[in-house]
Amino acid sequence: MRLNTLLVMFVVCVTLIANVANSLDKSIVVYYSFNDGTATDGSGNGNDGNITRTKVVEGVAGNGKALDFDGKSWVELKANKTLDIAEITMAAWIYKDKIYTENLGENIISKKQGGAYTISVGGWENHGGCGEKLETEMRISGSYHYVCEKTALPLKKWVHVASTHDGKDMKIFLNGKEVGSKACPGEVDFNTANLYVGAESGGAVPDDDHGRYVGKIDEVYLANRAFSEKEIQELMASALSVEVTAKLPIIWAELKSN
Template sequence: MDGGAGWKFGFHGSKVLVWTTYHVKDFLGQTVIAEGEWTHVAATWNGKEAIIYVNGEEDDAGPIAGGGVIDVSGEPSLDIGYRRTSGSSHFVGGMDELWISNEVKSQKEIQEFMDSGFNAILAVDPVDKLAVTWGKLKVN
C-alpha cells in the first residue's frame, strides 16, 4: 500500500465534509458543520460524481475519479471520520447510525432514512425484538 490508497468520508480542517479518493481527488462540501448540534450527513458516489448531503439537502455535487468498485485486493481502506495517516485527525463526537450501501441512494431515499432511521430500510421493525432488547440490556 502506498500509505494513502482508499476512500475517506469525514471532515476537512474547516469543518466542512470531505469525500476523497486519497491522492486522486478531494471533494469538499460547502456547509460548515456546527459543533454540539445533531446533523445528518450523507454522501453518494456513482464512480463519476460525488454528492454530499447535509440534513437531507444537497450540499454540493461534482466529479470525482476513482472507479466504481472498492478494490480490497491490496490494503486500501475506507476511513470514516478520521485520517489514518495523521495521528491528530480523529473525529471527536458520536454517530447514531452508520449505513454503507452498494447502491447509490437518491435524495428522497436519504431524506427517508434521515427521518426514519434503519426502519426505512429494514424488512422487520426492530423495536421490542429480542436481539435489540438484549443489546440494550448489555449496554445498560
C-alpha cells in the first residue's frame, strides 16, 4: 500500500511539473518567481527588475520566497518593446491584511502612465475604481476601461489574481475563476512608462501620491496574449512547482528503497 501511494505521488508530481513547463510558453515576457529574493526574469527575455526597499518573506508555496511591500517599496522594469502588448495576461499571487482605498488603488502590476495596463485593488469608486475589490484597468484604442471583481477581495490569505484582454473582451480572475468581464474591442495602447510591481508610474519614477501597494506579492507573470481560464489555473499550479520539485528526490529515494 505504501509503495502504491509513493508511485501515485511520483507520477502526480512529474505530471504537474510537465504541465507547468508546457504552460510557460513564448508569450510570457516577464516572470518573477522572487525565489532567490531578486526580480530575476525567468521568461528568457532578460526583463530583470530593480528592487527598492522590499522585504524577502516566505512565498505562497511554503518553500519559495515572495516580496513584502510596505507602501514605500517597488520593483521597477525599464520600458522596452517586449512590454508593448496589444493583447495581454497579467497574473500574480497576493496576500493582504488590509485594503487602503485612500491610495487611489494599490497597484500589483502597472504600466499605466498615459495608457497601457494595470491590475490593482482598492481604487476609489468616485475615480472609476472598484473600492475594496480586485480591478483591472486598460487603455484600449484610446479609451480607459475598468473591470471589477463582484465581491470584496479575501484578506489574510494568499489569493491568485489575473486579468486578460484578447482584442475583444477584458476579463478578471480570482483563484482561477472568471469574476468579471467587459466587452471592449481594440488593442491595448502602448506607452513609454516603466513597468512596476507594487507601484504606479509617475513618469520617470513611481508616483508618490497614490498607487503604492501594501502586502505580499509572489509569482508575477506578464504575457503578450490572453490566457484561457484553464491556462490561468495552470499558472496557479506553477506556484506549487517549487514545493513539488523539492519533494521529488525524497519520493524517488523511498521508491528505490522499496
